[in-house]
Amino acid sequence: MKGYAGKGLKVDLSTGRFDEWRIPERFQALYLGGLGFASRLLYDEVKYADPFSPDNKLIVAPGLLVGTGVPTASKTTFAAKSPLTGGFGRSVAGARLGVELKKAGYDVLTIEGRCLKPSILLIQDGEVEVWEAGDLWGLDVRETASRIRKRVADAATAVIGPAGENLCKIAGIDCEERQAARTGLGAVMGSKRLKAIAVKGSGRIEYADPEKLRGLTAKWTKILKENPNSELDMKYGTAEFYEWMNVEKGTFPSRNWQHGYFQKSFDKLKQGEKSPLDPYYWSPKYTVKNRACPNCTKPCGRVFRVPSGPYMGVELDGLEYETIYSLGGCLEVEDPEAVAKLHLTCDLLGLDAISAGLTVAWAMEAYEKGLIDPGPGLNLSFGNVDAALTVLEMMAAKEGELGSLLADGVKAASEKLGKRSWEFAVHVKGLELPAYDVRAIKGMALAVAVSTRGACHLTAGIYGTELVGKWWRFSGVDRFSAEGKGYEVKIHEDLMTLYDMLGVCKFSRHMFYVEGFPEIVSAVTGLDTSISHLLTAGERVYNVQRCFNAREGFSRVDDTLPPRVLSQPIPKGPSKGSFVKRKELERMLDDYYQARGWSENGVPTKVKLVSLDLEDLADELGSDH
């Protein structure tokens, strides 16, 4: 395989040494960029490492199309061995940092080792420096980024907050209010005593056929602009379908998954009122302006500002569908201003707002069940915003018994607490579930069970297909059925993996199918490509991640679902009575492993790995049949 290939940068924080390396053409062709590079490098370079040891590596890889101008190609992958799951950790964000990295001449950055003192890593074109930054330690992410920009004008940043510094396993990385939040990568930075990465590039990114690329960029920009969904995305953001999910589908989990919809919103609607958490209500009221990821032509990010009241002055890039769930419905908080305050608190502290919300929700349930005693003055009942805010601060600081109990997410918390509290700990492989009640979305239940990073809505991105019943070339999909979901999940994963390799936003996947990618990739890289080539690349990378996990000891038993999903039917609403029977899960796993060419224990077969040009992985750990 021939074609374009750029450069990578490796930084060893322990020695301060850095090295450039030429990305081999074959590596480029096989892994393309972004998540592809990150997956393979992590597989090759991090083996059995303690996630908090200097041996763990943080990899930052802008998607192949980042910086090209292709609309919504804005995503940069962060990856490391996850302290939260113990497996393949990754998080993807619309970070300006990725664009700057490309302009500085690098397609991927690998960070290993550990600084002696709190520091920041600064990359300005070919100049790489590690600066001591004790003065930034302890600051929230916004303040940190702002101070860095004062020292290096216009530098793009990736920053951790106190949560990352304190090694909270649910700490994320903030990229100028675009979060690489999931799987605890902020804590990995914290363990390296790396407060921030700052990058500034001034070079030109080279393409195989710039003229063709310009034409394609113009073409796809037009297509996206003309799509009526663009306007809706910009107006209401990711929470666009909140009401529909809640009231029509009954698949918006609330009260720590005790319910399949948010009772308060549901009741209001039945009485003909609007729900305050619906962006059709709050967006016109609180949105100040749109705020785009790099190269986005339909920015769903909107700046939300609270003009008055107890949360006056709160301003953040939000709310998102996921935070309305994790910090709204799951906590029984229906006031969007309060959710904004909770959301901003998570962001500033550097906590994953999904995981943090679910952890507080778990604590509230444990409190109401009398399983924990937070001490006097802290009423942890559902709906208590002040208590939630206090708990979030305690978590990020690992303050007191309660802060320590909760700082590492629900899995760790329920294991520490015991008392059968795991029965309402809503996670897979340690990662807390996102905002889709998979009890009544069977294909997504499978996707959440098998995802390499734990419970994740974006690994397969299948919720739309299941809930609407159609997407791309699928139609007539039945979300209540567990039949035939193996291949459906597999192909979604392959395709979404490709999106992350290219850096294209999954929130444009209803406009931007794989059919559009081959000629774009050819224009960028000179590779002679096709749909099958690109989807095979996605499949390859997904298998590399699975192999990473298999090597760390993951297998079929880890592809499971929370007890609540497997045993408590949704009590009320449009999806009433639905849950995932254990037999259904096992059957779906069998189907999925067959579709994937993996063993019945969920390990990629040697044959499958060889078929994906992964002969070395076949030798290392492929299954015999």
Next chain:
Amino acid sequence: MKGYAGKGLKVDLSTGRFDEWRIPERFQALYLGGLGFASRLLYDEVKYADPFSPDNKLIVAPGLLVGTGVPTASKTTFAAKSPLTGGFGRSVAGARLGVELKKAGYDVLTIEGRCLKPSILLIQDGEVEVWEAGDLWGLDVRETASRIRKRVADAATAVIGPAGENLCKIAGIDCEERQAARTGLGAVMGSKRLKAIAVKGSGRIEYADPEKLRGLTAKWTKILKENPNSELDMKYGTAEFYEWMNVEKGTFPSRNWQHGYFQKSFDKLKQGEKSPLDPYYWSPKYTVKNRACPNCTKPCGRVFRVPSGPYMGVELDGLEYETIYSLGGCLEVEDPEAVAKLHLTCDLLGLDAISAGLTVAWAMEAYEKGLIDPGPGLNLSFGNVDAALTVLEMMAAKEGELGSLLADGVKAASEKLGKRSWEFAVHVKGLELPAYDVRAIKGMALAVAVSTRGACHLTAGIYGTELVGKWWRFSGVDRFSAEGKGYEVKIHEDLMTLYDMLGVCKFSRHMFYVEGFPEIVSAVTGLDTSISHLLTAGERVYNVQRCFNAREGFSRVDDTLPPRVLSQPIPKGPSKGSFVKRKELERMLDDYYQARGWSENGVPTKVKLVSLDLEDLADELGSDH
């Protein structure tokens, strides 16, 4: 996709017109050659046609590597809509014709229409002629070829016998004693009144990198020569494992599948004697010399001559494992000289020796059950060689009631006869089963059930893997288990399809894995290729065949097994008690369809087809999910 692309030739027998066409580069890259070209062209050009109408087309496509010198790359695909199955018909033979076609400048030949009178098609480099050949009509294949070679020295031939002329649906095509026997393609030639194709080429075949190709040819020739199996293949041919299959595995069906091994051989062995059907016995005694397919470095073909006795003078290229089954065990004939006579009779008449043998076996069982009355003087009991010879002649001539009853194979015969005779009709989709008792080889049972051409051992070529328990990167495979067979069958099919696209002999698949192909294909075509690219190409072509069948109305109900396999356990021997339960079959089908990305009804999904760069097929008939 770019690279090498040659020329095709189309001949319309109705008009005598012929056209050359340039094979588009993309077509070349997607389909490679051989079975790949044949599958796609048949899909595009033959739709709902009566197999015997002028609209059906016979496609002749030498594998991509035919003529290159790559060892065992000798196979040419013949394809048409099958009169036997009504679906995708193909048969592959080590025909010298393919090499000559390449040297004449053509990578594929398409024959449509119908001659007014019996004729032959003659291609000499760019000169294409259709000659009347009434004088050849009625001759056996050997005599026909011999007479053609007298008119055109050294012409390579593909010829039909009386069976093809008389539209027996189990008639094959003979290529100088290499048979493209299966699925009734001889009858398709017969329906076109085409007695023979003769080709002579004198050109040089062009390659992208001849020097590299020479090096690779030398390398692989050495590898194959040094493999100890080469010597065994040459000494004993395809029947090498007869004793093992029979006595150790108990999976050599005999007496029309009433037994799972050949009782007579088994008993002899138990008494310390040799079985006469074992090539370790007969090969040293009767083999005159080896006879190779083009470019074979380990010819398993051996000329067998009977020096005395009632069958004195019988000389043929044989015996084969399959004919020892179909004309030996299944008829309860243990005399190798008699089997040779039966085999030669089939060959000369132009009958598929597997199908013909099984049809006679079916007739013998029907006779012993009192369901048919062949008239006085014809004792159709098992073991009666003279009766079998008589019946074969009657079949090829469609002589009398019995000849007509049997001429089209067991499916047609059992449907005509009725009387529950379908209960012992051993076929899938109309094609008679090959020599592996799939009741105790579950993965192969699935392969036989789903194969696009009906019961076939070569579509997946999985019997070795299942019986030995390992092959290529598989190991620990359990032939008695129906678990996890979906992906196993799928990847075998993809790989074997690739073999037929390249024209590499499947009897070298224990020496020549896919890892060797990318650089060879690159040297030949200039394509920048890889294992995943080649296997995806195999998968693509297999899906095209499945789509052909789906368009003709095939679906899950056709992916089934004979009643004997589904309800009668193997009565005795090492595999005693084993059979395929209906539930097992259904489960294996579910697994297989998931592995394939097909609907639960067995139709490729739109998504899978798009994933294989088959967007047009997705639109035409892809399933929604």
